[in-house]
Amino acid sequence: MPTKIDPNSLTLEERIVSTNKCQKTHKGGRTLSWSALIVVGDGEGHVGVGLGKARAIPEAIRKGVEAAKRNLVKIPMTGGTIPHPITVDFGASKVILRPASPGTGVVAGGSVRHILEAAGVHDVLSKSLGSNNPINTAWATMKALEQLRQPEQIASARGKNLADLPFRSFADVEEH
16 A cells, blocks of 8 residues: 655646536536546656546636545656556556656657656656547556556565666666
8 A cells, every 4th residue: 555645745736637518407407517637746756636526617626636636646767767668457548658768758648648747757658548538548547657666676576686687677777
């Protein structure tokens, strides 16, 4: 279970990823409501995503920000990129994240880009497959970021030294 991160101790930047209008027809007319997908991050490895729903956009955004602050996670980074490639499914969405060399930038689209930029990842390659629904791709991206592990964690779990790992990128971490 990840440790709880205090959002008040961080300087978080909020981003609105998407808003969605929903209408429900009643006997007396239509009832409008809004949902807002919000990403918060400090640019130093902390990021959270939240979905807020309300009758008005400002209230939905406020609820989304609160939910995102409750869902903050710390992602491991190697330099300005992620430590290893990862593929995650969530619903009908599939997100692939791969580390990239310095200077590549964030090669991502939609909600994946918003999340990675808010987290402070500078170099990463990504591909979004299946559904391009921003909510499902956001949850898939968060699931992928939560599953990332530092090379040291993987080596200790396997009972090996860092240099004994078969991945070149893991062995190079200690040198750079």
